[in-house]
Structures are given as structure tokens and as C-alpha cells.
Amino acid sequence: MSNKINASVAIQVLPNTCENKEVVRIVDKVIEYIKSKNLEMVVGPFETTIEGDYDELMNIVKMCQIIAVEAGAESVMSYVKINYKPRGEILTIEEKIKKYIQ
Amino acid sequence: MSNKINASVAIQVLPNTCENKEVVRIVDKVIEYIKSKNLEMVVGPFETTIEGDYDELMNIVKMCQIIAVEAGAESVMSYVKINYKPRGEILTIEEKIKKYIQ
Amino acid sequence: MSNKINASVAIQVLPNTCENKEVVRIVDKVIEYIKSKNLEMVVGPFETTIEGDYDELMNIVKMCQIIAVEAGAESVMSYVKINYKPRGEILTIEEKIKKYIQ
Amino acid sequence: MSNKINASVAIQVLPNTCENKEVVRIVDKVIEYIKSKNLEMVVGPFETTIEGDYDELMNIVKMCQIIAVEAGAESVMSYVKINYKPRGEILTIEEKIKKYIQ
Numbered sequence: 001m002s003n004k005i006n007a008s009v010a011i012q013v014l015p016n017t018c019e020n021k022e023v024v025r026i027v028d029k030v031i032e033y034i035k036s037k038n039l040e041m042v043v044g045p046f047e048t049t050i051e052g053d054y055d056e057l058m059n060i061v062k063m064c065q066i067i068a069v070e071a072g073a074e075s076v077m078s079y080v081k082i083n084y085k086p087r088g089e090i091l092t093i094e095e096k097i098k099k100y101i102q
Numbered sequence: 103m104s105n106k107i108n109a110s111v112a113i114q115v116l117p118n119t120c121e122n123k124e125v126v127r128i129v130d131k132v133i134e135y136i137k138s139k140n141l142e143m144v145v146g147p148f149e150t151t152i153e154g155d156y157d158e159l160m161n162i163v164k165m166c167q168i169i170a171v172e173a174g175a176e177s178v179m180s181y182v183k184i185n186y187k188p189r190g191e192i193l194t195i196e197e198k199i200k201k202y203i204q
Numbered sequence: 205m206s207n208k209i210n211a212s213v214a215i216q217v218l219p220n221t222c223e224n225k226e227v228v229r230i231v232d233k234v235i236e237y238i239k240s241k242n243l244e245m246v247v248g249p250f251e252t253t254i255e256g257d258y259d260e261l262m263n264i265v266k267m268c269q270i271i272a273v274e275a276g277a278e279s280v281m282s283y284v285k286i287n288y289k290p291r292g293e294i295l296t297i298e299e300k301i302k303k304y305i306q
Numbered sequence: 307m308s309n310k311i312n313a314s315v316a317i318q319v320l321p322n323t324c325e326n327k328e329v330v331r332i333v334d335k336v337i338e339y340i341k342s343k344n345l346e347m348v349v350g351p352f353e354t355t356i357e358g359d360y361d362e363l364m365n366i367v368k369m370c371q372i373i374a375v376e377a378g379a380e381s382v383m384s385y386v387k388i389n390y391k392p393r394g395e396i397l398t399i400e401e402k403i404k405k406y407i408q
Contacts, residue, residue, distance in 0.1 A: 010148040012183070014281065016391075018222040020193065031202070043202035044146035045195045046112040046183050051147075058368040065360070065390040075391035077218065079283060081114070081148050081181075084371040085322075085381035091122065093147045100133065100145035116383065118289075120324040160266040167258070167288040177289035179320065181385060186269040187220075187279035214352040216387070224397065235406065247406035248350035249399045250316040250387050255351075283387075285318075285352050295326070297351045304337070304349035 008051035008090055010044075010081040013064050015073030022072065029071040030064050040093050047079070051093050054084055110153035110192055112146075112183040115166050117175030124174065131173040132166050142195050149181070153195050156186055212255035212294055214248075214285040217268050219277030226276065233275040234268050244297050251283070255297050258288055314357035314396055316350075316387040319370050321379030328378065335377040336370050346399050353385070357399050360390055 011034075015026040031048055034041060037060055039050045050057060065076045083090055113136075117128040133150055136143060139162055141152045152159060167178045185192055215238075219230040235252055238245060241264055243254045254261060269280045287294055317340075321332040337354055340347060343366055345356045356363060371382045389396055 008147065010146075014218070024193075042147055043199055044112075044149070045110065045144055045151040045153075045198045046185075047146070047148065049147040054371070058364075062364040062368075065388055069390065069392055074394070075389065075396065078386075078388040078390070079183075080384075080386040080388065082371055082384040082386065083148075083381065084375065084384070086375055088380070090381065091126075096147045097145050116320070156269070160262075164262040167286060171288065171290055176292070177287065177294065180284075180286040180288070182282075182284040182286065184269060184282040184284065185279065186273065186282070188273055190278070192279065212351065214350075228397075246351055247403055248316075248353070249314065249348055249355040249357075249402045250389075251350070251352065253351040285385075287352075295330075300351045301349050 004053045005051050005090060005092060006086050007054035007057050007082065007084045008049060008093065009057045009061055009083070010047040010049040011061055011064055012047040012079040013068050014077040014079075015068050015071075016075040016077065017073055026068050026071045026073050030067050033063065033067045034060060042093055042097070047081070049093060051090070054086070058082075106155045107153050107192060107194060108188050109156035109159050109184065109186045110151060110195065111159045111163055111185070112149040112151040113163055113166055114149040114181040115170050116179040116181075117170050117173075118177040118179065119175055128170050128173045128175050132169050135165065135169045136162060144195055144199070149183070151195060153192070156188070160184075208257045209255050209294060209296060210290050211258035211261050211286065211288045212253060212297065213261045213265055213287070214251040214253040215265055215268055216251040216283045217272050218281040218283075219272050219275075220279040220281065221277055230272050230275045230277050234271050237267065237271045238264060246297055246301070251285070253297060255294070258290070262286075310359045311357050311396060311398060312392050313360035313363050313388065313390045314355060314399065315363045315367055315389070316353040316355040317367055317370055318353040318385045319374050320383040320385075321374050321377075322381040322383065323379055332374050332377045332379050336373050339369065339373045340366060348399055348403070353387070355399060357396070360392070364388075 345358045
């Protein structure tokens with residue numbers, strides 16, 4: 001695992017299932033998976049953000065939908081933001097929100 | 103100001119300006135504006151989330167682009183998520199992320 | 205209705221209902237509403253795009269969720285892109301996609 | 307290349323460069339790349355949609371940011387929608403928009 005930070009992504013996974021409780025359960029499974037990657041991470045109300053090496057992040061993005069289906073979703077709609085800057089520094093999670101954390 | 107919570111929105115404002123510092127300055131002005139509304143609010147790396155009454159939230163969403171232009175952006179690209187549930191309770195910001203805040 | 209084109213928006217409305225047929229029916233009602241506004245409009249696979257005066261567009265965006273709920277959705281998740289340029293010309297729908305329409 | 311249709315994705319690539327002409331040039335390069343994959347494809351005002359096999363689509367999504375940087379963008383912000391349904395049929399591009407194409 002490279003410790004380059006050339007990208008950050010934010011992902012919202014919407015499992016297609018009728019019950020709210022099921023949505024929360026499946027989303028928690030996806031967040032648990034993301035957490036297992038030990039990257040700088042922020043869980044927000046509508047999306048989870050991670051930063052790190054572009055290749056690794058895009059693999060995680062790809063897996064999130066698979067994890068949601070394995071956890072019981074019949075299908076998935078996901079919304080992803082990708083910030084990629086191969087040369088130089090992206091604005092890190094900390095730089096973006098440090099001043100706003102009470 | 104009604105204290106109904108029938109909606110939550112998340113907004114990312116991308117001011118169209120060349121310098122990173124200008125982007126941060128303008129985005130901070132928009133966040134300051136949102137903060138002045140005294141709603142439950144979370145500033146995330148890629149979007150700011152608020153919850154409350156649908157009418158009020160949609161007015162705030164509309165103003166965000168105007169505030170960004172007034173702060174110096176020549177034009178703006180914004181990305182908005184809207185969750186609206188007029189009857190019953192939406193999943194609140196606290197319910198969604200309480201378990202994930204260290 | 206002003207014929208200024210200082211903004212364009214793209215909206216995807218996801219009604220929260222279990223049956224695919226219901227999703228399509230409700231989304232069609234929202235598109236019908238947008239169509240009734242007689243603006244330059246493109247219905248895409250994941251979002252409907254319109255261009256025109258900013259105030260008018262933001263009012264339409266606000267109504268879309270209300271229309272979806274009136275059509276039977278218990279709640280709605282919507283995803284909106286907003287491009288706003290009060291001075292000068294935004295890139296119009298035609299300029300963006302004319303070269304790609306077979 | 308598998309002709310399974312278990313997913314569809316829509317992508318908007320925003321190259322970080324100051325001049326509008328450069329934005330259009332770089333976005334056209336990304337669309338050209340997507341077109342070279344010979345999938346069912348719709349270019350919309352704010353996003354390009356393709357459908358096909360999930361693995362192949364996610365590889366294309368990953369490449370889009372790399373293509374934009376190779377075409378001259380210093381950094382990229384991209385917005386991606388992913389619909390994934392491994393069992394059964396997703397709603398195809400044609401089913402979604404056929405009734406709306408004049």
C-alpha cells in the first residue's frame with residue numbers, strides 16, 4: 001500500500017431495498033469495508049470520504065458496490081466524487097475541514 | 103423559521119476561478135453564509151450538509167451560488183443532494199453519523 | 205418568463221418506492237412537469253437538463269421533489285447539478301452536445 | 307469484452323484549467339476515449355453515460371481521470387453515478403430515454 005496522497009474520493013452507496021433498516025445495515029457494511037483499509041476517512045451524512053493513492057482508492061470504489069450486493073442489496077445506485085492530482089498535493093481532508101471541526 | 107425537519111441537503115460549491123486560494127476563500131464565504139442560518143450542519147471534505155424545513159433549505163441552496171458569485175467567482179458549478187420526506191421523519195444527520203464520530 | 209440564459213441545471217429524482225414500475229411512473233410525472241415549462245431540455249439516462257433563467261430553474265428544481273411526492277413517493281433523494289454564470293454566457297446545451305448527436 | 311449488461315455509469319469530468327476552451331478540448335479527449343470502447347453511449351450536457359459489464363465500466367471510469375491529466379489538466383474533479391445489478395436486468399439506456407427522444 002503506497003502512502004502517496006494523489007487523490008481523494010467521496011462515495012454514497014444507495015442499496016435498492018425497501019426497508020430503511022436494511023438500507024442502514026447494508027451501508028454500515030460498506031463503511032466497515034472502507035474502514036478496514038486504514039486510510040484517512042470521514043463518514044458524513046451523505047457520503048464517506050477517503051484519501052490516498054489513486055489506484056487503491058479506485059479499487060475501493062469498485063468494491064463498494066460488490067460489498068453492498070453481497071450484503072443483500074438487489075441492486076445499487078452509487079454517487080462518487082473523485083479528485084485526482086498526480087503531480088503536486090491535493091487539498092487534504094484535514095486542510096479542508098480542520099477549521100470547521102468544533 | 104419552522105423547526106420541522108422534513109428535509110436535508112448537502113451542497114458542494116465549485117467556484118470557477120484559477121487559484122486554489124481563491125477557491126478556498128470563496129467556499130469559506132459560502133460556508134459562513136450557511137452557518138449564519140443556525141441549522142444542524144456538518145462541513146465535510148466535499149460537501150456541507152444541513153437539515154431542517156424544505157422551503158428554507160431550498161432557499162439556502164439557491165443563495166449559495168449567488169453568494170459565491172458575489173464573493174468573486176465568475177461562474178459556479180454546484181452539486182446538491184436533496185432528501186425530502188414531508189410525512190414522517192427523515193434519517194437525521196445525528197442518526198446517520200453519531201456512531202462514526204470518534 | 206425571462207429568456208435570459210444565465211444558468212443550467214441537471215436533476216435526477218429517485219423516488220423512494222419499492223417497485224421499479226412505480227419509480228418509472230413517478231419519474232415520468234416529474235419529467236412531464238419539467239417539460240411543461242417549455243425550456244430547452246434534454247432527458248438523459250440519469251438526469252434531465254434544462255437551461256434558462258436562474259430563478260426560474262431553481263424554482264423548478266424545488267418543485268420536482270414536491271411533484272414526486274404528490275405522485276406517490278413516500279420520500280425522495282435527488283441529485284442536482286447547477287451551473288450559474290450571471291455575467292456572460294454559460295456553455296449552452298446545444299454547444300455542449302451538438303457535435304455528439306448522430 | 308463481455309456483452310453482459312449488469313451496470314451503467316454516468317461520468318462528468320471537470321478538468322482543473324482556467325480557460326473554457328481548454329476545458330472543452332480536454333473533455334472532448336475523454337469522450338473520444340469512452341467512444342473508442344464501442345459501448346452503448348449517450349453524451350449529455352453534464353455527463354456521458356455508458357452501459358455494459360461492471361468490471362469494464364469501472365476500468366473506463368478509472369481511466370477517464372488519467373486521460374484528462376494526460377490531455378493537459380493539472381488536476382481533475384469527476385462526478386460518477388454507478389448503477390450495478392448483478393442478477394437480473396438493469397433499466398437500459400434505451401428503456402430510460404427512448405420515449406423522450408424527438
